[in-house]
Amino acid sequence: MKVLKVKNYDEMSEQACSILVDKINNMKHPVLGLATGSTPEGLYKKLIEQYNHGHVSFKDTTTFNLDEYIGLSKNHPNSYHYYMKNHLFQHIDINMDQVHVPKGDVIDIQNECVEYEKAILDHDKIDVQILGLGTNGHIGFNEPGTSFTSRTHMVDLAESTRQANARFFESLNDVPTKAITMGIEAIMESKEIIVLVSGDRKADALARFMNGDISEDFPASILQNHKQVTIIADEAALSKI
Numbered sequence: 619m620k621v622l623k624v625k626n627y628d629e630m631s632e633q634a635c636s637i638l639v640d641k642i643n644n645m646k647h648p649v650l651g652l653a654t655g656s657t658p659e660g661l662y663k664k665l666i667e668q669y670n671h672g673h674v675s676f677k678d679t680t681t682f683n684l685d686e687y688i689g690l691s692k693n694h695p696n697s698y699h700y701y702m703k704n705h706l707f708q709h710i711d712i713n714m715d716q717v718h719v720p721k722g723d724v725i726d727i728q729n730e731c732v733e734y735e736k737a738i739l740d741h742d743k744i745d746v747q748i749l750g751l752g753t754n755g756h757i758g759f760n761e762p763g764t765s766f767t768s769r770t771h772m773v774d775l776a777e778s779t780r781q782a783n784a785r786f787f788e789s790l791n792d793v794p795t796k797a798i799t800m801g802i803e804a805i806m807e808s809k810e811i812i813v814l815v816s817g818d819r820k821a822d823a824l825a826r827f828m829n830g831d832i833s834e835d836f837p838a839s840i841l842q843n844h845k846q847v848t849i850i851a852d853e854a855a856l857s858k859i
């Protein structure tokens with residue numbers, strides 16, 4: 619795994635943006651895997667700036683998001699559909715038919731898992747997958763204990779994840795208990811993976827991710843086996859390495 623050490627959150631976002639813009643500009647039909655949470659917000663802001671300056675176009679780009687809460691409609695302000703629209707999609711020239719976010723508000727979640735997986739496989743492989751890192755090592759919403767061979771599936775969110783994400787909701791009670799997420803095997807099939815890590819809140823997780831044993835108890839550890847992983851981490855996140 620390659621590690622790019624940066625000073626702070628802003629530099630992390632800047633580096634990720636410049637790598638991504640370069641890749642998008644050099645591919646005919648880029649397929650991107652996108653994440654949500656606080657970590658990639660700065661990256662999305664910078665991508666919008668690059669788009670506004672005419673340095674990149676997303677009209678031939680396809681995207682797949684990692685995950686969505688179960689029970690929240692697309693228009694719910696805490697849904698990841700809403701997050702993506704608000705933080706990126708409505709500001710750029712992406713064709714919304716090429717955007718994929720798992721649906722969390724359908725009656726038949728199992729069927730949605732199958733359909734989402736089919737859509738990913740129809741696109742061959744994700745060219746570049748952006749990942750954030752959960753403090754418990756989750757990637758997407760693949761919580762500790764998830765099989766490394768998992769495909770798109772429904773998960774029970776760990777209590778620590780609900781607590782960590784409660785800051786986006788009115789109260790902890792409002793945080794959904796379940797989610798739908800791309801599986802670890804599909805993430806590992808991405809041609810290239812960029813992991814963004816910022817802040818001392820993530821320092822323990824980053825240290826375990828980079829130096830710990832590869833174990834389903836810590837989902838991100840499997841990335842050690844991927845051939846093209848770049849970690850962009852700031853000084854605070856790297857403070858326990």
Ligand SMILES: O=P(O)(O)OC[C@H]1O[C@](O)(CO)[C@@H](O)[C@@H]1O
Nearest residue numbers: 654655656657750751752758759
């Ligand atoms: O970036 P945050 O808010 O710390 O969250 C870490 C990860 O957990 C998630 O919220 C769960 O998927 C991701 O979106 C994110 O990459």
